[in-house]
Amino acid sequence: MSLDLKSLVRTIPDYPKKGILFRDITTLIEHPGGFKESVERIAAAHRGQGITHVAGIEARGFIFGAGVAIALSVGFIPIRKKGKLPGETIGQNYALEYGVDTIEIHADVIGAHDKVLLVDDLIATGGTAIAAVGLLRRTGATVAGAAFVIDLPDLGGADRLRAEQVTVQSLIEFDGH
Numbered sequence: 001m002s003l004d005l006k007s008l009v010r011t012i013p014d015y016p017k018k019g020i021l022f023r024d025i026t027t028l029i030e031h032p033g034g035f036k037e038s039v040e041r042i043a044a045a046h047r048g049q050g051i052t053h054v055a056g057i058e059a060r061g062f063i064f065g066a067g068v069a070i071a072l073s074v075g076f077i078p079i080r081k082k083g084k085l086p087g088e089t090i091g092q093n094y095a096l097e098y099g100v101d102t103i104e105i106h107a108d109v110i111g112a113h114d115k116v117l118l119v120d121d122l123i124a125t126g127g128t129a130i131a132a133v134g135l136l137r138r139t140g141a142t143v144a145g146a147a148f149v150i151d152l153p154d155l156g157g158a159d160r161l162r163a164e165q166v167t168v169q170s171l172i173e174f175d176g177h
Ligand code: AMP
Pocket: 020, 021, 022, 023, 024, 057, 060, 120, 121, 122, 123, 124, 125, 126, 127, 128, 129, 157, 177
């Protein structure tokens, strides 16, 4: 476990729009050691905590979250964009720069006896992750923590999550936006 994960993330300026530095994890997951080590480091920080499920946020959170669930030998919960899940759902709205979005999980998937680790590729403002924590907590489940491959600390999302009493792990930080 000694790879420089940060060097495996590619930065693409002005995507998806001008002024954004897009942190592209496809180069990290294409690297066999990089993908495995990212998943293993998240799993290693959460072993022995009684976690019952990993929840991953669509779409890049599915990639890392599924790996972490396998590494921890627990089930995986997809947190999906509105209208994608076939069963009865519960949803949570959250604000975007322009407008609102909704994430959903199946209504009957977890409850008060469950302890869930939230996983996504990147935390920026924290809007998506805070909505996900709210959604998981509404089921009665405990959120054991939230893990991200990348944190953009200047955008304050990890601090916002900590203010909601969520333990936050990130593997890499990038300054700025
Ligand atoms: P936020 O809700 O602001 O924390 O945004 C987090 C979500 O947006 C994550 O699912 C990321 O995949 C994506 N995202 C936000 N900013 C970036 C960025 N600079 N590069 C890549 N993905 C980003």
